Amino acid sequence: MADNNPIKNITAKDITAFLTNNTDSITDMLSGHPKLSALCIAVASDHARDNKQVDSKVVDLSPAFAFKARQDARKIKENHESLLGVAAESMLSWKRVHQATLGLLASSDLPVMCQVIANEFPLIFGLNQWQLIIEEEVVMQNITDTGLSLYPATQIDAAIYSRSLYLGMPNHAAQKLLLTPAESLAIIRLPYRFPNPDSHALLLLGGKTANSFQPDLGSELLVLLAEMVWVTLAARLELQDPAR
Numbered sequence: 001m002a003d004n005n006p007i008k009n010i011t012a013k014d015i016t017a018f019l020t021n022n023t024d025s026i027t028d029m030l031s032g033h034p035k036l037s038a039l040c041i042a043v044a045s046d047h048a049r050d051n052k053q054v055d056s057k058v059v060d061l062s063p064a065f066a067f068k069a070r071q072d073a074r075k076i077k078e079n080h081e082s083l084l085g086v087a088a089e090s091m092l093s094w095k096r097v098h099q100a101t102l103g104l105l106a107s108s109d110l111p112v113m114c115q116v117i118a119n120e121f122p123l124i125f126g127l128n129q130w131q132l133i134i135e136e137e138v139v140m141q142n143i144t145d146t147g148l149s150l151y152p153a154t155q156i157d158a159a160i161y162s163r164s165l166y167l168g169m170p171n172h173a174a175q176k177l178l179l180t181p182a183e184s185l186a187i188i189r190l191p192y193r194f195p196n197p198d199s200h201a202l203l204l205l206g207g208k209t210a211n212s213f214q215p216d217l218g219s220e221l222l223v224l225l226a227e228m229v230w231v232t233l234a235a236r237l238e239l240q241d242p243a244r
Contacts, residue, residue: 093221099124101228110236114147117203117229128182128206132229135200148201151177156202164189165223167213182206184213188226203229 019025103120107113114132121130136150158173160166166187170178174185184207190200203226207213 096124097221097225097228100225104228104232107232107236109239110146110148110233113232113236118147125205126208127212128208129179129204130206131177131179131204132233133177133202133204138200149177149204153200160187160189160202165219167217167219167222168215169210177204178206180206183208183210186213186222188222190226190230201230201233 100121103116103124104113107116117130117132122128131149132147133149133151133156135153135156137153155173155176159171159177160174161171166174166185168184170182170185174187175181177187178185186203186205186207188203188205190202205213205222
């Protein structure tokens with residue numbers, strides 16, 4: 001019976017031709033078998049020393065090693081650049097948070113705080129607009145003179161789909177909250193643990209592009225900024241209405 005095993009028909013010439021035309025296979029093979037790499041180098045070195053030249057039967061592995069070295073160097077460079085990019089972006093974000101914090105701390109009362117949020121925060125964060133919104137049903141003394149934006153609770157709920165955080169394109173209800181048109185927005189409701197009327201306040205951020213705020217965008221920094229604003233808001237409301 002004939003033997004159909006093709007392995008027995010493979011010759012050394014076939015192997016040499018395959019490896020010569022598939023340098024990636026040489027790289028994979030040598031990287032997984034260090035003893036084979038050492039043996040190949042030793043054989044090539046012995047032939048070069050004895051014959052003053054490389055024997056034609058010996059496979060020159062220099063191109064394969066050089067190719068792998070270039071690949072490794074490129075990967076290291078790409079990883080290095082990626083890490084630098086992440087670090088730079090992180091540093092820029094925290095620098096912006098620092099500037100925003102100083103602005104909030106410098107605000108002497110609620111009207112000044114609202115001015116800082118509306119006028120300085122868009123420049124700091126490169127956004128279309130920032131607004132501090134509160135439900136108009138909340139009763140406060142002189143609230144119309146503070147700079148807070150007042151909207152019905154039903155409209156606010158419709159704008160954020162009754163969520164505590166919304167990121168994405170503005171719907172019809174959200175369009176009416178915007179001072180100027182925005183391609184995308186973030187609306188963050190005050191966490192429930194804060195007392196009234198703070199818990200009826202929201203922070204609205206308008207993006208310059210449709211990619212400024214997307215549903216899959218990380219929200220940790222946004223929540224941190226919102227909590228900073230709301231802590232300051234609680235203190236400024238205390239000055240605004242000591243009877244709270």
